[in-house]
Amino acid sequence: MSASDDKLQEGATDSAINAVSRNHEKNEQADNAGGIVILFFIIGLAASMIVGWIVFPKLLYSQKDQPISFSHAIHNLEVEDGCESCHFFREDGTFSGVPKLEQCIDCHEEVQGESADEAYFVEEYVNKGREVPWLIYSRQPDCVFFSHAAHVKKGEMECNTCHGPIEDSDNLKPYQENRLTGVSRDIWGYNIGGFKKNIWDRMKMDDCAECHKKSLGVKDACFVCHK
Amino acid sequence: MKIDRRSFLALSIGSTAGIHLTPLPWKLMDDMSIWTQNWPWTPVPQDGAASYVNSVCGLCTAGCGIRVRKIENRAVKIEGLPGHPVNDGRICSLGLSGLQLLYGGTRVKTPLKRIGERGAGQWQKISWKQVIDEISKKLSEQRKSGNPQTLGAICNSDRGTTSHLLNRFLTVYGSPNFLRTPSVQSSYEIATTIMNGSSGTVGFDLENSDYILSFGSGLLDGWVSPVRMIRAHSIWKDKKARVVQIEPRLSHTAAKADQWIAIKPGTNAALALGIAHVIIKEKLYDKNFVEKYGFGFEEWKDEKGQTHKGFKQSVLENYTPANVAEITGIDVAAIISVAKDFAKSAKPVALCGSGDGGAPVNLNEMMAVHALNALKGAINNKGGLQIVPNPDYILWPESEMDKTASKGIQTERVDGAGGKKYAQARSLLNRLPEVINASSESPLQTLLVYNANPIYTMADSVAVKEAFSKIPLIVSFSPYMDETASYSDYILPNHTYLERYEDSATPYGSVQQLISLARPVVDPLFNTKQTGDVIISLAKAMGGHIAKAFPWKNYRACLEKTLGDKWKTLAEHGYIVAKKDKAPDTASAKFDFAAQAVNTDSKNDAVAPADFKPADLDGDVTAFPLVLIPYDTMRLASGFVGTPPFVIKTVGDYILKENDSCVDINPQTAAKLGLTEGNKVILTTPKNKASVRVHLSEGILPGLIALPRGLGHSAYDKFLAGKGVNFNALYAPMTDPVSGLDMTWGVRAKISKA
Ligand code: SF4
Numbered sequence: 001m002s003a004s005d006d007k008l009q010e011g012a013t014d015s016a017i018n019a020v021s022r023n024h025e026k027n028e029q030a031d032n033a034g035g036i037v038i039l040f041f042i043i044g045l046a047a048s049m050i051v052g053w054i055v056f057p058k059l060l061y062s063q064k065d066q067p068i069s070f071s072h073a074i075h076n077l078e079v080e081d082g083c084e085s086c087h088f089f090r091e092d093g094t095f096s097g098v099p100k101l102e103q104c105i106d107c108h109e110e111v112q113g114e115s116a117d118e119a120y121f122v123e124e125y126v127n128k129g130r131e132v133p134w135l136i137y138s139r140q141p142d143c144v145f146f147s148h149a150a151h152v153k154k155g156e157m158e159c160n161t162c163h164g165p166i167e168d169s170d171n172l173k174p175y176q177e178n179r180l181t182g183v184s185r186d187i188w189g190y191n192i193g194g195f196k197k198n199i200w201d202r203m204k205m206d207d208c209a210e211c212h213k214k215s216l217g218v219k220d221a222c223f224v225c226h227k
Numbered sequence: 228m229k230i231d232r233r234s235f236l237a238l239s240i241g242s243t244a245g246i247h248l249t250p251l252p253w254k255l256m257d258d259m260s261i262w263t264q265n266w267p268w269t270p271v272p273q274d275g276a277a278s279y280v281n282s283v284c285g286l287c288t289a290g291c292g293i294r295v296r297k298i299e300n301r302a303v304k305i306e307g308l309p310g311h312p313v314n315d316g317r318i319c320s321l322g323l324s325g326l327q328l329l330y331g332g333t334r335v336k337t338p339l340k341r342i343g344e345r346g347a348g349q350w351q352k353i354s355w356k357q358v359i360d361e362i363s364k365k366l367s368e369q370r371k372s373g374n375p376q377t378l379g380a381i382c383n384s385d386r387g388t389t390s391h392l393l394n395r396f397l398t399v400y401g402s403p404n405f406l407r408t409p410s411v412q413s414s415y416e417i418a419t420t421i422m423n424g425s426s427g428t429v430g431f432d433l434e435n436s437d438y439i440l441s442f443g444s445g446l447l448d449g450w451v452s453p454v455r456m457i458r459a460h461s462i463w464k465d466k467k468a469r470v471v472q473i474e475p476r477l478s479h480t481a482a483k484a485d486q487w488i489a490i491k492p493g494t495n496a497a498l499a500l501g502i503a504h505v506i507i508k509e510k511l512y513d514k515n516f517v518e519k520y521g522f523g524f525e526e527w528k529d530e531k532g533q534t535h536k537g538f539k540q541s542v543l544e545n546y547t548p549a550n551v552a553e554i555t556g557i558d559v560a561a562i563i564s565v566a567k568d569f570a571k572s573a574k575p576v577a578l579c580g581s582g583d584g585g586a587p588v589n590l591n592e593m594m595a596v597h598a599l600n601a602l603k604g605a606i607n608n609k610g611g612l613q614i615v616p617n618p619d620y621i622l623w624p625e626s627e628m629d630k631t632a633s634k635g636i637q638t639e640r641v642d643g644a645g646g647k648k649y650a651q652a653r654s655l656l657n658r659l660p661e662v663i664n665a666s667s668e669s670p671l672q673t674l675l676v677y678n679a680n681p682i683y684t685m686a687d688s689v690a691v692k693e694a695f696s697k698i699p700l701i702v703s704f705s706p707y708m709d710e711t712a713s714y715s716d717y718i719l720p721n722h723t724y725l726e727r728y729e730d731s732a733t734p735y736g737s738v739q740q741l742i743s744l745a746r747p748v749v750d751p752l753f754n755t756k757q758t759g760d761v762i763i764s765l766a767k768a769m770g771g772h773i774a775k776a777f778p779w780k781n782y783r784a785c786l787e788k789t790l791g792d793k794w795k796t797l798a799e800h801g802y803i804v805a806k807k808d809k810a811p812d813t814a815s816a817k818f819d820f821a822a823q824a825v826n827t828d829s830k831n832d833a834v835a836p837a838d839f840k841p842a843d844l845d846g847d848v849t850a851f852p853l854v855l856i857p858y859d860t861m862r863l864a865s866g867f868v869g870t871p872p873f874v875i876k877t878v879g880d881y882i883l884k885e886n887d888s889c890v891d892i893n894p895q896t897a898a899k900l901g902l903t904e905g906n907k908v909i910l911t912t913p914k915n916k917a918s919v920r921v922h923l924s925e926g927i928l929p930g931l932i933a934l935p936r937g938l939g940h941s942a943y944d945k946f947l948a949g950k951g952v953n954f955n956a957l958y959a960p961m962t963d964p965v966s967g968l969d970m971t972w973g974v975r976a977k978i979s980k981a
Contacts, residue, residue: 036230037237044241045248052249060254090276097274142271143264181261188257193250 057192061176061185067133068125069117069171076167078107083159083167095148098134101125135175137186138163138203145227155215164200275299281308281801283731283745284322285724286868288384288410289313289452290734290741291322292801295725295748302326302725302748307454312739312804314454320874321864322454327871328723329752332944333707335720336753345696346714355756355764358717363768365700366400369672375401375635377672381656381679383408383867386732388786389759391621392777393677396762399626399776401635404671406642407654408679408867409968411451411580412735414587417651417966418597419614421824422836423606424817427614430738431578433459435610436468438572440502440565442495442579442596443474447483449583449861451736469572471565473498474581476858476891476933477926488565489928492856493972494555495579495588497839498562499595501551503542505566506602512570516604516818523821538598538820541837554839556928574610575603581972582859582936585684585866589963589970594822594836601818615740618732621789626776641670642967649967651824657686657960657969660694669697676703677721677758680867682710683940686969687914688956704758709869710942720755722747727757728786730797740805744790744797757782825965844975845959846913851975853896855912856933857954863937870937872946881922882935888951889922891933892978897923900978907981910934910952912974914959917952918981932976 079085086099104126111122125132140146151157160166176185188194189202196202199211209219246252275298284291284305292311296304305325307318338358343349353361369377378400382390385407394405407413415429433439433456439446446456460483463470472484473495481487490498506512517524525537548559555562569575577599579588597612605611628636639646641662642655649655663669674695685691695701695714703715706723721727725748733741759782766777779785787794796803822836844854862878864870881889890910892902902908906921910932919934927933938951957976960969 032229036234040230040234040237041241041244044238044243045245046241048242048245049249052246052251056249056251056254060258092277094277096276141261141265142269143261178258180255180258181265182267183261188254192254194254 063174066172068121072169093149137184273298273301280748283743317454319453324871324873329725335718339718341716359764376638378402379404379671380675381406383678392762399773401632403640406656409587411584414593418593421822422819425614427616430613430615432738434462436574436576438575439470440577441472443581444578445480445582447480448859451584475928491556493842496592496595497554500546501562502566504546506570512602513604520818522819538837576605576611587968590966598836613738627772629772652967655967660690663694673700674698680709680711686960713942721758722751722755726751743802846975851977853976854973855976856973857936858933865937869943869947887920888938889920891924891927893929894923895929908978912957912976915957
């Protein structure tokens, strides 16, 4: 081996040592960086989960109060025919839905009781002959055909199977409206994930199909509801 | 700790993964699909309680009963009224689409006053008060000039209280010029006046006939009472009644008939007389009827003692099957067999008035066909023609007349109807353009137009427009922006027939005496007024004896008072059927084969029913080698109402292709002209030219071309305007020498490649 070779060897050893120490530093750095990447991944994951589960529903729905307060419970005690006293079927089988002033007037031509709300109702709506612009929780979008007669008369279903124990409510909850579609929140349900405990928690297509499957044995074709 | 690009990548991967673990994307996707299926501008049917209002359809003169389904305050469907004597629950496509005329885009929403050139479409809104004020002032001034007869009115009918109010207004103003839109009923009216001495309404008891000999009447193409005819057709099928259709084109009626006889156009009278010849020769006519009621069947003497040939002799001499075959192009054998079938049937009837019956027919043809009915006693008998007494419930006291009015009303009518030349005619609207254009100053200075669209429906649109341009003041009462309304000075929009009260009496063709009441189905949508109310207001604004002639507070009060004890029943049921007189009207039971009423002057012998004169069509045969005939279809309204969009959608592309009308041409004729299906061609008549398309059809005689009526509107909406050609723009009317009515059945034409 010549001197020059030695030099060369020396040099090579030096550089090898250098390389090792650099590698060592690098490994330390990589460990750090991996942590940061994971951290950022988790931050992203968490933030979007918060947005998706908490912020998004708040943004998606606007909230309004009904024009006047109303207690189903009180009314239910007063009437004879239960729900059908006010939400009745017309002679031709169509369903009247939310009552018109005409029905309210039967009892409310004069102010009943002491309540200020009642006085306001009589003054603003009854006396002026103005319909109350009720906000309808269970109104399906226009592309859906639904017949109350088929369900209640033919299928002999109870109102609260789909509408819940509304007859016991003392007041009307705020109405939430989907800003994008204009549809009431009751259709999708209050759980943004679409999970339900009770049948009446949701009124989406799958919920209809689920019940149709159970009671009729088929989920039914599109045209049954989308005419 | 160093944040670098990878950290951001991690953040975004983290959030992407995270967001998919939330409902957000799925929920948004769902909302998106709901959103796109429920655009806010997509019309959604009204929700609410349903109710029905019974009323009367006002879209043609058939007067069908309708039942309108409403959801809350919105009318959503028009159905036929079950049990109604005209249509018993059925309805035609035009009647069914009436809601588009109520809610559609052709409505005039408020009174309008023209501000630009006539017809330029520049209008100014004006209040009802001001418009009544302005028009009544103009009318008062015009009256002061001492020529009250210069006020004229055009109306589709002379029945019902609104028409009577309009006519009464003219009378007390001092004008006899109440002009009615003509139809086949005008011809029937004249023929029955001459031959039966009665001016009742002609009804057809077709449901009870067993042999229907139709001289071109489009029984399934909208003739007289479209819905009733289709129902009658089903009855004929069930009863095995025979329908024979005589016309040069294979119409729907011809296609559904038991026999189609393709005749040379314009020769119906000759065929009717040929059939009469066979019936008389074979002694198959109803001797009892002819002897009991007939006059002039045999030789007869007039008041001066002059002897005339009887109908029998004339027909036997001149209309042998061979002669008739020559004229009409029909086989001798076919003529004889039809004559025998007709004569041997128990309850045959012969009808005329081509297509939908919207146009009158020449008097000779009308009388010849009517004579066939007389030969078989099919007048005022079951299954035949019935002369129904005219309605008589409008009994207002005579109106007081001042000097101007008394003088004005005595002047001769501007159209010559009821005058020396056209004594039998009640109205000759077709003559109006000619009369106006022939004078330097228009004999009508103000024209009121109600339920009519003369600029579209009258022959020779160019001449009509020229005449109208000479009338200084035109007032339209149309609820729609039609051609005439567009060319007027003021539009005083009426409510549509679904927003107003209006009575109508015995529709044409009905064998029952009927009074019907149209009722508002919905509240008026716009600032419009019942024309009856407007006339009453105008009269009151004019004051004096004119105001006195209209003592009613408003139209509704007038209607209630006029209908008297009938009001209640009408308001409940919508119609009343008057009890039939058991004994037939003796005056109308007579039948004058000699038509003396028009034959007293011996020069006039040419109008005897036993005569056929080939019509001299306008134009030179070499320059115009083809003959153009119009045809009607139920899918196009050709009267004063425009076809609504729904109905236009049902028109086949052999009638209207893109924006072109199609003309039916026999393939032989087309081959000679080098034309094939769908070719764009120029159709020229002596009056006008138009661009049309060729439709080859074996169902039309060679040498003829046929054009559908009801297209070529320039007004209404984009669904109707600018589509096809208006037949009325292509010909000049041919005046019948006796009746004075237009007797055009065709026009010479040529076709050249575009
Ligand atoms: S036939 Fe005439 S009156 Fe009867 S529904 Fe049709 S348009 Fe109306």
